[in-house]
Amino acid sequence: MPELPEVEVCRQGIAPELLGREIIDVVIRVPRLRQPVPPELPALLTGCVVAGVRRRGKYLLLDCARKGVVQGCLILHLGMSGNLRFVPQGTPVEKHDHFDLVLAGQILRFADPRRFGVIAWQAGLPEAAALHPLISVLGVEPLSEAFTVDWFHQAIFRRSSPIKPVLMDGHLVVGVGNIYASESLFRAGISPLRAANRISRVRCELLVTSVRATLSDAIAAGGSSIRDYVHSDGGAGCFQIQAAVYDRAGESCLRCDGQIRQIRQAGRSTYYCPVCQR
DNA sequence: ATTCCCTCCTGCGCGC
DNA sequence: TGCGCGCAGGAGGGAA
Numbered sequence: 467m468p469e470l471p472e473v474e475v476c477r478q479g480i481a482p483e484l485l486g487r488e489i490i491d492v493v494i495r496v497p498r499l500r501q502p503v504p505p506e507l508p509a510l511l512t513g514c515v516v517a518g519v520r521r522r523g524k525y526l527l528l529d530c531a532r533k534g535v536v537q538g539c540l541i542l543h544l545g546m547s548g549n550l551r552f553v554p555q556g557t558p559v560e561k562h563d564h565f566d567l568v569l570a571g572q573i574l575r576f577a578d579p580r581r582f583g584v585i586a587w588q589a590g591l592p593e594a595a596a597l598h599p600l601i602s603v604l605g606v607e608p609l610s611e612a613f614t615v616d617w618f619h620q621a622i623f624r625r626s627s628p629i630k631p632v633l634m635d636g637h638l639v640v641g642v643g644n645i646y647a648s649e650s651l652f653r654a655g656i657s658p659l660r661a662a663n664r665i666s667r668v669r670c671e672l673l674v675t676s677v678r679a680t681l682s683d684a685i686a687a688g689g690s691s692i693r694d695y696v697h698s699d700g701g702a703g704c705f706q707i708q709a710a711v712y713d714r715a716g717e718s719c720l721r722c723d724g725q726i727r728q729i730r731q732a733g734r735s736t737y738y739c740p741v742c743q744r
Numbered sequence: 745a746t747t748c749c750c751t752c753c754t755g756c757g758c759g760c
Numbered sequence: 761t762g763c764g765c766g767c768a769g770g771a772g773g774g775a776a
Contacts, residue, residue, distance in 0.1 A: 546770055580753045643769055
């Protein structure tokens with residue numbers, strides 16, 4: 467489910483409930499997600515206070531402090547099918563509820579049917595999180611000032627693959643997943659098949675702007691239904707409603723008379739309008 | 745260095 | 761109604 471906007475909305479939703487709160491227990495029910503859940507987490511986290519709720523790419527970073535001293539950072543990734551929600555204490559555990567962060571009065575519960583998610587730990591100051599192997603390889607934040615036309619144009623200059631899989635490469639730009647890659651390219655009027663190094667600088671600028679706008683719009687849209695996303699079953703259907711091309715194969719383009727086409731790129735579905743996007 | 749393909753898992757909708 | 765198949769919003773790793 468989650469690309470950058472969903473994770474950011476999730477972060478905004480859980481932050482107020484978590485900040486300054488003490489973790490009184492930690493429950494690990496499934497030892498293995500994409501990688502093993504560190505078995506020492508209960509010992510590390512119990513008695514800690516959540517001192518920060520950050521996001522890097524699609525990762526959530528929870529800074530944990532004991533008696534005012536930062537101990538380290540709990541790193542969470544929702545994978546394809548993960549979600550976080552607050553439930554009252556005593557709420558029965560369901561099939562894919564793998565991990566609980568127990569606070570006084572409520573529980574932050576992590577569920578993930580496909581188990582592509584990650585729960586990891588990085589000891590040290592908040593800045594040390596950037597050193598974790600999962601985090602250190604990440605590319606530029608698309609909503610940060612570092613995501614400039616100059617940087618992007620230079621970054622894709624040597625890439626001859628189609629722009630769509632390049633846009634999804636988290637080592638370049640983080641957070642742009644399969645949905646928003648298609649949506650951003652539609653917004654920019656660029657074909658997903660176009661070789662990255664054959665996009666003019668002017669159109670690069672359009673793409674940078676489009677990626678930003680697409681992600682920002684999605685965050686804004688998600689923000690209005692944030693409670694549903696965080697507090698209910700995490701279905702989060704609200705994000706897909708506004709898709710211009712994603713999952714609209716055969717339907718008509720919102721901008722012209724063309725028909726949305728679905729193709730396969732690097733093993734993933736791509737949707738685009740062959741008329742609007744060149 | 746870049747790119748393609750496979751892999752980890754479960755659930756769902758589809759066609760037969 | 762049941763079954764097999766393909767596909768699903770992520771991302772690391774190995775091979776070419």
